[in-house]
Amino acid sequence: MFTEAQLYSPVTKGADGDVTVHLSAEHPGVHDPEYRTRRNAIAALALDFRPGGPVPQIAYTAEEQEVWRIVSVELARKRDKYASREVIEAADRLDLPSDHIPQLDEVTSKLVPLTGFQYVPAAGLVPLREFFGSFKDRTFHSTQYIRHHSAPLYTPEPDAVHEILGHANQLASPRFAAVYETVGAAVARIETERALKFLADVFWFSMEFGVLREQGEVRCYGAGLLSSFGEIEEFRQAELRPLDIHDMGTIAYDITHYQPILYCADSVAQIEDVVGGFFDTVTDDTVASLLAAQHA
Numbered sequence: 001m002f003t004e005a006q007l008y009s010p011v012t013k014g015a016d017g018d019v020t021v022h023l024s025a026e027h028p029g030v031h032d033p034e035y036r037t038r039r040n041a042i043a044a045l046a047l048d049f050r051p052g053g054p055v056p057q058i059a060y061t062a063e064e065q066e067v068w069r070i071v072s073v074e075l076a077r078k079r080d081k082y083a084s085r086e087v088i089e090a091a092d093r094l095d096l097p098s099d100h101i102p103q104l105d106e107v108t109s110k111l112v113p114l115t116g117f118q119y120v121p122a123a124g125l126v127p128l129r130e131f132f133g134s135f136k137d138r139t140f141h142s143t144q145y146i147r148h149h150s151a152p153l154y155t156p157e158p159d160a161v162h163e164i165l166g167h168a169n170q171l172a173s174p175r176f177a178a179v180y181e182t183v184g185a186a187v188a189r190i191e192t193e194r195a196l197k198f199l200a201d202v203f204w205f206s207m208e209f210g211v212l213r214e215q216g217e218v219r220c221y222g223a224g225l226l227s228s229f230g231e232i233e234e235f236r237q238a239e240l241r242p243l244d245i246h247d248m249g250t251i252a253y254d255i256t257h258y259q260p261i262l263y264c265a266d267s268v269a270q271i272e273d274v275v276g277g278f279f280d281t282v283t284d285d286t287v288a289s290l291l292a293a294q295h296a
Contacts, residue, residue: 007255008125008157011043019044021124027156029148038064042145046123055105056121056144063149065100070152071161071229072098078232079169084212084219086268087226090114090172101160104142107168115177119168128196129187132203136184138177140167153229156256166227170207175268176221179207182279195287198249199279205248205263206275211235212265221271231258240264243274246290 010022021039029035038061045056060068076098079091094110096102102110104119111117115138122141131141142163147155155161170176186199210222218236225232239261241247248263265271 009039011047011124013047019047019123024156027148028151028154032148032150035148039145043123046121046144049121051120055103055108055119057103057105058101058144060101060146064146067146067149067152068101068161069099071147072096072165074153074229075161075165075227075232078229079226082220082232082235083226084214084221084268086173086175087169087221090176091169094169094172096164096168101146102164104144107142107164111168111171114172115174117168117171117177117180119163128200132183132196132199133187134184135180136188138181140171140180142167162223162227166223169226170221170223175272176207179272179276179279182276183207186279186282190282190284190287192284192287194291195282195284198287198290199282201250202245202248202275202278204253204255205251206271209235209259209262210265210271210275211240211262212267212271214267218264221268234258235262238262243270245274245278246293249287249290 009024009027011019012022013019019040021036021043023030023036023039029039042058045058049056079088093114096107096110104121108118111119117138117140119140119142122143124143126141134141140163143159145159147159147161171180183199183203187196190196190199206222208222208224211218211220211225218240220226220232220235225235235258238259241261241263243263243265251261253259253261265274
């Protein structure tokens with residue numbers, strides 16, 4: 001099952017107002033005091049953000065900008081080789097900068113004319129109901145920190161590379177953006193935590209780690225694959241299964257490793273019909289029926 005907290009370094013705010021990002025012992029930046037101070041400061045800005053207010057501007061360092069330049073160029077090459085045509089064309093239209101980390105309002109200014117999506121800051125983990133629910137208003141909660149400079153092609157957590165080069169390039173597609181919006185509408189309908197988790201798992205195996213067949217090749221469209229320097233090279237080695245909502249919502253998986261099982265669509269139209277159709281109609285009763293069928 002999907003446990004979103006495992007993906008993010010916990011963020012706490014003390015009684016004195018100090019914000020602390022708690023990096024894991026394996027994080028590349030855990031022993032770098034300067035990096036940790038930066039993470040705390042960026043998280044504090046996000047926590048101070050209020051809807052409708054100005055989006056915090058991050059004064060990225062030269063090291064952080066260099067990380068973006070390295071990763072942006074490398075992922076663009078891999079996107080052209082491994083991504084679906086829908087994503088490649090969307091990314092070309094979005095035209096994100098490769099020479100600097102775009103501020104979130106810069107991402108918004110490029111996305112809004114294409115699909116109406118806007119980016120707002122997140123310090124780290126955003127509760128599932130709030131994160132997915134905001135899609136109804138075409139809003140995406142994004143982290144602003146960047147991975148540690150010692151490992152530019154690796155991150156143990158979602159950072160600006162994942163949120164922007166992964167999700168924004170996907171959200172620049174009107175067809176995929178429409179699927180996101182159905183997710184937000186679904187969250188407004190469902191009440192149980194089990195149904196919410198089921199929805200999150202289906203989202204994981206589609207909009208995060210989805211693949212499809214295109215002109216005789218398996219190509220990716222999921223943001224998690226689009227933003228992973230390593231996994232985008234390896235996903236074709238996974239066991240590929242046809243789209244199956246019951247399977248996608250119930251299979252156990254480990255988010256800390258490359259996914260050994262992926263669900264492969266025959267086309268973008270099938271993603272819209274099967275995955276989008278599920279999000280468009282799902283209710284608590286729908287999920288309860290699917291889970292009951294599993295144990296029948």
